[in-house]
Amino acid sequence: MTAPNELRLLPWSGPEGKPCYLSTDERGGYMSRLADNVEAVQLGMAAELLEEASETLSDRDVALDEMQRLAKELSGALRDVLRVATSRGHLLAVGGPHP
Template identity: 75%
Template sequence: MMPQNELRLLPWSGPDGKPCYLSTDDSGGYMSRLADNIEAVQLGMAADLLEQVSAVLGDRDAGPDDVRRMLTELTGALRNVLRVANSRGHLLAVSGLQAGALRR
């Protein structure tokens, strides 16, 4: 559960690539579950892409266009993974602060 003033960074961008945030104290609500599901898909896609990149890098016949395409896809996946990591890291930090406050 997040304090009312805490915002969750969502795993998608808004208009003009700006970050989207969710303000809720219901981690089981529709938008929270949707964000959790999208994060899981993004992480799974990044894992799949990592295998594809390894295959292309190991292919001596792969041309510059193949490598450029993989780097473009890898850049997008890395951006998504970092957004998930930042969001989850922030949520963990907030949870840790709440747990510390409860122990006092």
């Protein structure tokens, strides 16, 4: 939930990679719920990717292209998780806990 006149950083980018924001006081509104669901999916995918990375890094015979794919996917997941953390941290700072 955003405080009045506060913007919520959304978990996706707009054109040219620019951040998207939501302006609403409605915690249970459609866009707020959509953003919450997207964040949950992003965090879940990052957790799964972290497990995959642990397994891949312990394999001494992993191919270079597999390591490059893993690095690319980890970079994307880290970007998503950082955006979620930034958004939730901002929400905590301005309006209290956010589920």
